[in-house]
Amino acid sequence: MPVWNSDRPRLLRVLLALCAVAAVFATATPARAAEADAPAPVTQAAHLADRLRENPVHVTDQLPREIPRSTAPGFARLAKKTGVPTYVLVLPSQSSTQARQLLGAVHDRLGRDGLFVLIDESGITEATAYGVRAPADAALTVTRYELPYDAGPLLSFERFVDVIAQGGKKATARAEAARETYRDEEPADLYIGPSDRQNQSFVTGILLTGVPLTILLVAGFARRRRRRSGAGRRVPRWVVPGAAVLTAAALALAAPVVFDQTRSSAAEPPTPADLSARVDRVAAGLKKDPVYADPESPRVLDSRRLDRLHDRIRDFRRSDGRGPVYVLLVPQTPESESAGDSWLFAAAVHAKARQDGLYVVAAPDDGTIDVYNYGLRIDADRLSFDLPDAVTFGDSRADEADDHLLGERLDKLMTFLDKAPRTDRPDFESAPAAAPKADEHTLPPLFATDFLPGLFVGAFAALVLSAALAGVMWTGGRLLRRRDPAPEPTDRLPFTAPTEPSASYLRRTAYTELITLIGEFTDPDDRTLAWDHLDAAMLLVDGDPDRARASGTDPATLVAVIVLARAGRAVLTGDSDGLCCGVNPLHGPAVSRHHVRVATEGVARRLLPVCEPCRDTAIAEPSGIPGRLLRLPDPSLGNSRVPYYDCDDANDGPLAAVPHGIARLIDKVRETAGVH
Numbered sequence: 001m002p003v004w005n006s007d008r009p010r011l012l013r014v015l016l017a018l019c020a021v022a023a024v025f026a027t028a029t030p031a032r033a034a035e036a037d038a039p040a041p042v043t044q045a046a047h048l049a050d051r052l053r054e055n056p057v058h059v060t061d062q063l064p065r066e067i068p069r070s071t072a073p074g075f076a077r078l079a080k081k082t083g084v085p086t087y088v089l090v091l092p093s094q095s096s097t098q099a100r101q102l103l104g105a106v107h108d109r110l111g112r113d114g115l116f117v118l119i120d121e122s123g124i125t126e127a128t129a130y131g132v133r134a135p136a137d138a139a140l141t142v143t144r145y146e147l148p149y150d151a152g153p154l155l156s157f158e159r160f161v162d163v164i165a166q167g168g169k170k171a172t173a174r175a176e177a178a179r180e181t182y183r184d185e186e187p188a189d190l191y192i193g194p195s196d197r198q199n200q201s202f203v204t205g206i207l208l209t210g211v212p213l214t215i216l217l218v219a220g221f222a223r224r225r226r227r228r229s230g231a232g233r234r235v236p237r238w239v240v241p242g243a244a245v246l247t248a249a250a251l252a253l254a255a256p257v258v259f260d261q262t263r264s265s266a267a268e269p270p271t272p273a274d275l276s277a278r279v280d281r282v283a284a285g286l287k288k289d290p291v292y293a294d295p296e297s298p299r300v301l302d303s304r305r306l307d308r309l310h311d312r313i314r315d316f317r318r319s320d321g322r323g324p325v326y327v328l329l330v331p332q333t334p335e336s337e338s339a340g341d342s343w344l345f346a347a348a349v350h351a352k353a354r355q356d357g358l359y360v361v362a363a364p365d366d367g368t369i370d371v372y373n374y375g376l377r378i379d380a381d382r383l384s385f386d387l388p389d390a391v392t393f394g395d396s397r398a399d400e401a402d403d404h405l406l407g408e409r410l411d412k413l414m415t416f417l418d419k420a421p422r423t424d425r426p427d428f429e430s431a432p433a434a435a436p437k438a439d440e441h442t443l444p445p446l447f448a449t450d451f452l453p454g455l456f457v458g459a460f461a462a463l464v465l466s467a468a469l470a471g472v473m474w475t476g477g478r479l480l481r482r483r484d485p486a487p488e489p490t491d492r493l494p495f496t497a498p499t500e501p502s503a504s505y506l507r508r509t510a511y512t513e514l515i516t517l518i519g520e521f522t523d524p525d526d527r528t529l530a531w532d533h534l535d536a537a538m539l540l541v542d543g544d545p546d547r548a549r550a551s552g553t554d555p556a557t558l559v560a561v562i563v564l565a566r567a568g569r570a571v572l573t574g575d576s577d578g579l580c581c582g583v584n585p586l587h588g589p590a591v592s593r594h595h596v597r598v599a600t601e602g603v604a605r606r607l608l609p610v611c612e613p614c615r616d617t618a619i620a621e622p623s624g625i626p627g628r629l630l631r632l633p634d635p636s637l638g639n640s641r642v643p644y645y646d647c648d649d650a651n652d653g654p655l656a657a658v659p660h661g662i663a664r665l666i667d668k669v670r671e672t673a674g675v676h
Contacts (some may be wrong), residue, residue, distance in 0.1 A: 086114060142160075150189050342370045540654075590611055
């Protein structure tokens with residue numbers, strides 16, 4: 001009994017210890033058994049080999065904005081043209097070393113020979129032939145040198161297949177030629193960006209208003225100068241507006257042909273199924289395991305780290321009723337459905353999985369860790385602002401490690417979550433910003449964006465350019481007039497003449513006609529009728545022809561000089577009947593008299609001698625005669641012009657006698673000069 005009493009406490013302790021061990025095993029066995037039922041982690045190469053075993057072309061669901069899964073038939077169609085078994089993997093970008101090692105590992109896992117090609121969002125990354133004759137290196141060289149950077153994966157693979165089909169010798173020669181041709185320069189881009197389209201729209205707007213408006217303004221200025229100077233034949237009024245309209249129409253039709261780009265990338269528009277494929281895959285995986293490691297990416301958690309993470313997630317969920325934690329080891333690339341936004345990705349997975357909890361997005365490609373709270377009693381602001389940068393972004397050691405030390409940093413994250421204080425009620429993340437539109441590579445229409453500003457700039461540029469041209473023409477005309485060229489004989493009594501001639505035109509024409517008439521008198525003693533014309537004209541300029549080009553001579557006197565000089569030249573040739581056109585004396589001889597309308601309003605008519613064109617106008621279009629009247633400046637009305645027979649100078653001078661014939665004009669000149 002004493003012995004029993006002394007050993008009793010020891011035996012009790014042993015029994016209690018055995019019970020505790022039994023309890024531990026009783027509680028741990030179901031969890032471990034549940035974890036044992038989950039499939040063992042599959043390596044990246046093994047997963048991809050399984051996919052190629054099902055289909056020789058595997059397109060990832062992680063790049064829908066650049067390479068949608070719906071493009072897989074296009075890659076499969078091209079792969080059949082190589083002539084050898086071809087296996088194509090379309091995955092997010094990797095380094096050249098990783099790509100080479102991955103192809104080798106996939107080949108070993110698959111256990112089949114053939115041409116293995118790895119493609120990412122920019123084109124072909126690596127290609128290796130295992131057990132088949134295919135110029136993979138030469139084809140890869142041609143693809144990299146002959147195509148621009150924006151050619152796109154599908155076009156790159158098409159060029160790659162074409163070179164493979166050529167055979168070894170031709171492929172090698174083509175690779176050498178491509179390397180030599182594009183050694184110092186890259187091929188021109190195939191696509192333009194949104195900023196380039198804005199520039200095209202801006203230029204189109206400038207041309208569409210600038211060119212037609214410049215035509216109208218310059219032609220209007222030239223028409224006014226021609227009307228004042230009498231140079232050249234006046235074109236119909238509809239020609240210039242018609243030319244401007246046709247020019248605008250031609251530019252509007254030609255611009256879409258010249259700027260015919262519609263897309264900024266070779267990427268095909270993704271379908272709704274393309275955009276939801278990865279989210280569906282991850283959400284389905286979370287229902288089996290709270291830690292989802294993307295099978296297409298390199299493993300970043302070994303078995304030990306993975307088991308520890310599972311244990312800590314389970315402990316967190318059981319402690320004080322905090323709730324579940326879901327870890328998503330999934331890359332976040334700009335070409336993904338969420339455009340690289342982990343917040344948007346977590347929200348989409350949460351909506352699909354319909355499970356509240358903490359969603360931890362740990363990207364194995366860049367090592368960033370983001371935490372989003374959906375329904376747990378943890379302050380979301382604390383998760384956003386108090387989480388250490390060493391956990392979120394890592395440190396220098398994490399940057400140098402291939403796995404970014406994600407296992408170690410996730411363990412620190414769980415420690416941080418264990419210490420996080422609880423809130424009174426569940427907290428939820430706000431809704432993230434919407435993802436960019438699915439087809440973000442479609443260029444805006446040409447007649448949009450900066451097209452409207454271009455219209456205003458084009459109009460302003462036309463005004464500036466037209467003003468500059470007008471200034472150059474005016475300055476040039478002034479300089480030419482100062483040179484005082486030798487007078488040139490005009491055509492005999494031309495029927496075309498300005499209706500509102502400028503003073504400079506009248507001075508030049510009067511001087512030229514007068515000098516020409518003087519030169520045609522070969523015999524100074526010849527006293528023909530033409531001498532009366534010359535004598536009357538000389539009386540108007542006080543016997544000095546140079547006074548005809550003096551600035552002080554009034555326009556009515558200059559017109560009279562021109563009419564007398566032309567009539568005198570007509571007498572010398574025997575073609576004068578003594579009448580001058582009363583609509584515009586500069587038209588030359590009249591063929592008949594006719595009652596013509598001399599005002600645009602009312603029915604006022606005058607009996608005037610008319611030239612042949614004015615007679616035809618008076619008969620066919622009587623309302624056109626007022627527009628053919630010669631109009632001269634009236635000093636009493638400032639710069640206004642009136643019909644030549646109504647201005648003060650004409651009423652007081654000899655020009656009023658023009659409608660009564662050349663003989664009456666000569667008499668009037670002599671009468672005014674006091675010569676009988």
